[in-house]
Amino acid sequence: MENLSAKYGKTLNLDKLTSYCPGCGHGIVTRLVAEAIENLGIMERTIAIVGIGCGGFSHHYMDIDAIEATHGRAPSFAVGYKLTRPDNIVFTYAGDGDTSAIGLGDLLHAANKGMPITTIMVNNTVFGMTGGQMSPTSLEGQVTATTVKGRDVSKQGYPLLVPELMRAMPGVKYLARETVATPKGVRKTKKSIQKAFDCQVKGLGYAFVELIVPCPTGLKLNVKGSYERCGKEMTDYFKPQVFKDETEQGHVA
């Protein structure tokens, strides 16, 4: 049998079965985060600060120190952590509910501070763990447990474009949105996550990657249907792109 550790490295803990639902995008993103840490050789000095929700489980599958922050506060925890341990690599990992609803203030201020911190926001346009309620990123007309007739933008506003909000911040040095809906998207995701960590290793500033992923359970779709939605409606609105890449400035740390 193929030795999976030889393929994926030591960061990813392959002994544990994940709690992610079949077809969940978190599985791919978690693996790519672990691979980026592995590739950069930073496993022993990296700390995960995860949010509440399905993304909060991500650290269970990585052999690195981890902190489960209170709901939405992972970016502020990371600011405090990085201030006291500037040589350590700290990243936050959370879903769209944690990151763009309850934690949006913490997120934008952490980004604007420009400290070398990496944030991974996994956006599936729905509150997954709590059972499929509306998220700030739910699409217009999206039916959820709390928008039973579909998201009405006249009341609930438009789906929040988080990286677009950060684009003007000079302290943000790497800013991208990717998707795992297609193999090509996964390859791009891998590159962007790697760059977001490299940005911190080089001490350049804040790095943010939003990942557009399927949540079959929260969206009440089968796996195929949820990937199709992810590759169409979701990415039509949340357009994958690298907004900013200032990671080629060399080592300044």
Place this chain on the structure above:
Amino acid sequence: MTQETLFLKNTETFAESLARCGVKYHFAYPITPATDVMKRMAVILPQYGGEMMQMESELAVSSALAGAACTGTLVATSSSGPGLTLMHEAIGFMCAAELPCLMFDSMRVGPGDGDIIGAQSDYFVATRGGAHGDYHVIVLAPASGQEIADIMPHGVRLAYKYRTPVLFVVDGLSAQTTESTTLPAYNDYSAEFDTSDWAYTGTQDHPKRALITGSYSHQDGYEMNEMLRAKYEKIYDNEQMWEAEQVEDADLVIAAFGIHGRMCTDMVAKMRAEGKKVGFIRPITLWPFPDRAFAALPDSVKNILVVEMNHGQMIDDVRLAVNGRIPVHFLGKTGGDMPMCTLAEMIAEANRILGE
């Protein structure tokens, strides 16, 4: 820094005391009457190789505090009532996660946004907690600048010995008082404690550590809560602090903390000079409340007068401590231009009770 005597506002004394006892990082958000702490920290912490970081809200303050505390570093914050309210999310987290830190609450009058006038209205939120779950923070109530400086090493040791947040509460008037204080020479008291077996610093020197305050099995949750319960019982048994004077033969005992506690020395001296048998108990720890000081009161004590700068909050703990054995009376005042009870008012009330 060497030992020196300075004429400082007590908020500044608090900052000096933190820095001289080893605090490296301070997170805060401006709020009257606590802002001078962060202002002074911004100036002095770089001299100690540290930094004050102003955050965008008290929610962010306490979250950053937790993120920094989990590395084992000695960290602190300072605020006032409305700010403390916002901080409670991460205070509860730090209690569950067993993270040491020092916090300062310059108490003002409330509720709502209240007024910037000093008060002791945060007794409940300090001692009962504003976050969910069964938890406590150790609450220290120094009554002067000198006591702030003197008690700080003990505060650091409590925070690290029990791995818990320690909250200093000072009424806004005392916090704004300017007085001479002898500050100690620099010593990092947190260095007495080895954090290597719990700090989250990366896996170079330890296998993976995960700070999980929610439970992933009901059994884990049960065990975490039982562990906390045992810790709080130990703190309750071992860490009660108070000052008492002339209670041995007293008819009447005054119970007051902070500024009113400080006034008790004069009050008792004046009343004793008139031949009245009056003594006082000044709680220094508000949690754990010094029950033992009240349990030890002699049978001569016929009444207790609680004086507070609020509508009666510590009085609940005094009543619990005497459990119906001694009648408990109350005198309190908040808000307005004269937000505290004067010595004359305290003596008049004591005389009224003695004459009953």
